[in-house]
Amino acid sequence: MDIKNNKIDDLITKYLCGEATPDEAIQLEEWKDISKENQSYFDNMQETFLIVSDKEWTRPDKENAWLKFHNNTKSTRKVFWLYRIAAVFVVGILAAIFFINNDKIPTELIADDAVVSRSLPDQSGVTLQPGSSLTFDEGFGKNNRKLKLSGKARFTVKHNEELPFIIESNGVFIEDLGTVFTVESLPQSDTIHVVVDEGIVRLYDENGTEIIIKAGEKAWYIRSQKTIISDINTKVLKFDFKDTRLAEVIDLLEDTYQIEVKLSPQSIGECTITTQFFDEDVATIITIISETLDFKYEYLDHHYIIKGRPCQ
Numbered sequence: 001m002d003i004k005n006n007k008i009d010d011l012i013t014k015y016l017c018g019e020a021t022p023d024e025a026i027q028l029e030e031w032k033d034i035s036k037e038n039q040s041y042f043d044n045m046q047e048t049f050l051i052v053s054d055k056e057w058t059r060p061d062k063e064n065a066w067l068k069f070h071n072n073t074k075s076t077r078k079v080f081w082l083y084r085i086a087a088v089f090v091v092g093i094l095a096a097i098f099f100i101n102n103d104k105i106p107t108e109l110i111a112d113d114a115v116v117s118r119s120l121p122d123q124s125g126v127t128l129q130p131g132s133s134l135t136f137d138e139g140f141g142k143n144n145r146k147l148k149l150s151g152k153a154r155f156t157v158k159h160n161e162e163l164p165f166i167i168e169s170n171g172v173f174i175e176d177l178g179t180v181f182t183v184e185s186l187p188q189s190d191t192i193h194v195v196v197d198e199g200i201v202r203l204y205d206e207n208g209t210e211i212i213i214k215a216g217e218k219a220w221y222i223r224s225q226k227t228i229i230s231d232i233n234t235k236v237l238k239f240d241f242k243d244t245r246l247a248e249v250i251d252l253l254e255d256t257y258q259i260e261v262k263l264s265p266q267s268i269g270e271c272t273i274t275t276q277f278f279d280e281d282v283a284t285i286i287t288i289i290s291e292t293l294d295f296k297y298e299y300l301d302h303h304y305i306i307k308g309r310p311c312q
Helices: 006-017 022-034 036-053 062-071 081-102 246-257 266-270 282-292
Strands: 106-111 116-119 125-128 132-137 145-156 165-169 172-176 180-185 191-198 200-205 210-214 218-222 227-230 238-245 261-264 272-278 296-300 303-307
Touching: 006 022, 006 036, 022 036, 106 116, 106 125, 125 132, 165 180, 172 180, 172 191, 191 200, 191 210, 200 218, 210 218, 210 227, 238 246, 246 261, 246 266, 246 272, 246 282, 261 266, 272 282, 282 296, 282 303
Parallel strands: 145 165, 261 303
Antiparallel strands: 106 132, 116 125, 125 145, 132 145, 145 180, 165 172, 172 200, 180 191, 191 218, 200 210, 218 227, 238 272, 296 303
């Protein structure tokens, strides 16, 4: 339906007031049959018109309408000005409601069994972890930048003071101040975990409890206690490997986490890997490295052993 077409609005108004010609009535019937949206728009306006006019309305009989039209071409037509004014008013109200409601139609991104990366309407980036979902309305990026998160997601956001980027999860809010950050809010968990990679975010709730989290810092919101626990003294660990030899990666992990990792055979240390790790535990890192290179690993006697075939 093209609501910008004022002819349709005028036609509906005349039709409801009983002033449409047979040709116009047929034209309107054909327009309603084009789509369910057209029919719904007409039904809503008709319902409101009946409330305003307090008049019972019946569908015009097309054959009788033709006869009546030809028999009365020379007679003075009675114009129902009150109904016409009311109908015009209703058209404006319904059109406004249509546009407002369109902005509130929700859009949902869902990551079922795999990671989902998307570009949002405001050009922000989001990566949803499996089992997570993100909901926002069609006004996102135009009238607001508000989202609802269930699960875990990483956001890359361009700051806009006029349209703040705000994530809501069960009455807790994370507001971007120009940054890259990760939010974990699992339905079954009592905590919301926020980790900031770059920039700054504001974590707060409906009661006014809040904290500013800067790059390299993280914080937890405890739902049951309505409190925030910050860990600003513990910096977030970030690794960015690009065609890096596995032997170098292992050396870095051993120094960082104070662990021992053995390669079997040693020659697999010449294999290279390109990947990133952000605030992950060492077990997760070892697992991802092994899966990426199609290796196997095991944990024995307080150290890891990575096994595989030498790379070609």
